[in-house]
Amino acid sequence: MIRFTSEKDKSNVLSKYSKTFNSIIACYDIIDLDMTGGKFIWSNNHTPPTLERLDRVIVSKSWEDIFPSVMVYKLPREVPDHNPLIFSTSQQQTLKGISFRFELSWLNDSNFLPLVQGIWSKPCHANTALDRIQANLRGSNSSLKDGVLTGKGSKEKRKLLYRRN
Numbered sequence: 001m002i003r004f005t006s007e008k009d010k011s012n013v014l015s016k017y018s019k020t021f022n023s024i025i026a027c028y029d030i031i032d033l034d035m036t037g038g039k040f041i042w043s044n045n046h047t048p049p050t051l052e053r054l055d056r057v058i059v060s061k062s063w064e065d066i067f068p069s070v071m072v073y074k075l076p077r078e079v080p081d082h083n084p085l086i087f088s089t090s091q092q093q094t095l096k097g098i099s100f101r102f103e104l105s106w107l108n109d110s111n112f113l114p115l116v117q118g119i120w121s122k123p124c125h126a127n128t129a130l131d132r133i134q135a136n137l138r139g140s141n142s143s144l145k146d147g148v149l150t151g152k153g154s155k156e157k158r159k160l161l162y163r164r165n
Contacts, residue, residue: 003032007053009040031064033057037074041083057087073130088130115143 001021005012025032033056035041040051057072064070067089077083106112119139126132 001054002052003056007040009049009051025058029061030058031061033059033070033072035072035074035085038083041074041077041085043077043081045081055082055085057085086130086133088128090128116140119143 002008002012002014002018003022003025005014024030035053035056040053042052042054043049059067059070069090071088073086073088075084075086120136122139124132124135126135
């Protein structure tokens, strides 16, 4: 739900539901957490797109007192119309430099699923869920970059499977 007109990239009049939602937030002293990584998380995928902030993480003041380093990170949108959000209760390193692109062609390789299952089922001694996701993506990224699916030395096939930024 859009809380403020600034949460949409085009002119917008707030609905009565937005006003009611804002009243509830104010009445119960709830905190709408700021998001790192951009302002909008939804697109209608038209040209030009309409962009909005619809998803959010809301916590009570007493909860935030227990977890003062809480952060909400917006991740890149690959296919759906919403950007995924990661919610973390501890201080994290910045997410700059994370670059993982899924290629549909990987699904045609019979080694793909066992490779990914093997990487994600290994023990990971990370402090937080976000750290675990980052570590597993790095492992997947490295394996796919190194051409594990297509065999070593197959530079042309590797280019098809992995696009560098």
